[in-house]
Structures are given as C-alpha cells and as structure tokens.
Amino acid sequence: MTKKNIIQAKNLTIGYDENILMKNISFDIHKGDVFIIMGGSGCGKSSLLRVLTGLMPPQSGHVWIDSKNFTNASQQERDEIMKKCGILYQSGALFSSMTLAENIALPLQQYTDFSKSTIDDLVSLKLALVGLKGFEDFYPSEISGGMKKRAGLARALALDPEIVYFDEPSAGLDPVSSKLLDDLIIDINQSLDTTIVVVTHELNSIFSIGTNSIFLDKNNKGISGYGNPKELLKNPPNETIKQFLTRGEGK
Numbered sequence: 001m002t003k004k005n006i007i008q009a010k011n012l013t014i015g016y017d018e019n020i021l022m023k024n025i026s027f028d029i030h031k032g033d034v035f036i037i038m039g040g041s042g043c044g045k046s047s048l049l050r051v052l053t054g055l056m057p058p059q060s061g062h063v064w065i066d067s068k069n070f071t072n073a074s075q076q077e078r079d080e081i082m083k084k085c086g087i088l089y090q091s092g093a094l095f096s097s098m099t100l101a102e103n104i105a106l107p108l109q110q111y112t113d114f115s116k117s118t119i120d121d122l123v124s125l126k127l128a129l130v131g132l133k134g135f136e137d138f139y140p141s142e143i144s145g146g147m148k149k150r151a152g153l154a155r156a157l158a159l160d161p162e163i164v165y166f167d168e169p170s171a172g173l174d175p176v177s178s179k180l181l182d183d184l185i186i187d188i189n190q191s192l193d194t195t196i197v198v199v200t201h202e203l204n205s206i207f208s209i210g211t212n213s214i215f216l217d218k219n220n221k222g223i224s225g226y227g228n229p230k231e232l233l234k235n236p237p238n239e240t241i242k243q244f245l246t247r248g249e250g251k
Helices: 045-052 075-082 100-111 116-129 145-156 175-192 203-209 229-234 239-246
Strands: 005-016 019-030 034-039 060-065 085-088 163-167 195-199 212-217 222-226
Touching: 005 045, 005 195, 019 045, 019 060, 019 195, 019 212, 019 222, 034 045, 034 175, 034 203, 045 163, 045 195, 085 145, 100 116, 100 145, 116 145, 145 175, 175 195, 175 203, 195 203, 203 229, 212 229, 212 239, 222 239, 229 239
Parallel strands: 034 195, 034 212, 085 163, 163 195
Antiparallel strands: 005 019, 005 060, 212 222
C-alpha cells in the first residue's frame, strides 16, 4: 500500500546569504513516519527544520504540507496549516513565570473557543499522556530537565496535531530520561497516528524510533542517504554514512 505524503520538500536551497547549506534537495515524509533528519555538525539540520516550520524561508524551492504549498501561503493560511503541527524545541521553551498547566493551556486559549473547564480537563489529559499527572501547578524551575521536555511535548500536543517536530529532543538529557522520551515518541506515533519529524544525531534514538530518514551531507550540500536508519546501517550507501552510523563501535 502506497503511503500518503504529508510533507514534501521540493528543490529546496537553504542558506544564509552567500553561505549555502543545502542545495536543491527534495524528499517526502509519509503520514505516520517517525522521520529522522540526521547528519554531522554544521550540515544544516536545524536550518532545514526552521524552513519546514516556516521560521525561515528557503532561498528557493517549496515545502508542501498536506498537499498545500506552505512556502507560498499567506500568513493566515500558514497559521491554519500550523494548527495541525506541534513543535518541541530543544530547551522545552516553557515560560518560566507560568505553571505547567498555564503553559499547556496557551495554544488552547489562543486557537480555540473552549471553556475554561474544558481547557483545564484537556491540560490534565495532556500532562497525564506524557507521565506528568498531578504536576499542573508546578513551575518549570521545580522540575527536572527530562520533565521539562515532556511538559513541552504536552504543550506541543495540546491541539491534537497531525505532525510534531522535535529539535534535538535528547539534548542535555541523561540516558534514562532520553530513553523515556524515545518511548513516549513511539507511543504517540503509534497510538495517535501522529507523524513525527526529529532532528537528532543521537544514534540510540535514531535506531530505536526512526522508521524513515535522510542524511544531510555537509560536503556535497545534499542528501546522500534516504530510508530506514536500520537499513542504511545494513547497507550504507557511502563511507560517510557508514562512519556516522557506526561511530563509537569497537571503543
């Protein structure tokens, strides 16, 4: 069965003025994928994520989301498209002066006309979903780094998005917290049929959660590998990918 393309990148060139990071790249993300964007430092992973989420424009090319041209859309059209998307930033990006409940309620207050009692119920539901039931009245400073990431994820899931973007979700986490977050990503993907897009260089996460991926190659400013990370490990298309996916072995 052919999978539906929920995100399509077509002939993207990404960079800052004369500094071109990626040139004329194209790829598809299927509905239900846990899609990994990987590559070495400075290859343009985070910049690509910024383009996919509309935080920066490509120098050329287009991003299509759910068959709509996101790159050329008006601001109003973009806002409508992004209501179907959630983003978990590297730090969690919680507002420190607000409780977890207040943080998670923000998108519900902004984009829905739900009553306060309905929003309160949804906030509790989202916190329970990420294993933080009972932490509604805690402030970000009162919880661990791993819990902040999970609270940020609860906020990203507030509007029941079809797509959730993650920027280096394991950054700064200990191995146990990182594994818990990986398990949570898999659970959300499978139970809610949410498409997940993850920028990461963490091998454990890449192999445990990824169903599809691209490898960004800094040297040729393009994509040098495309497919399930485990398949790329079995049959690496080039030496750069082989070294990236086997680093640390034998030490």
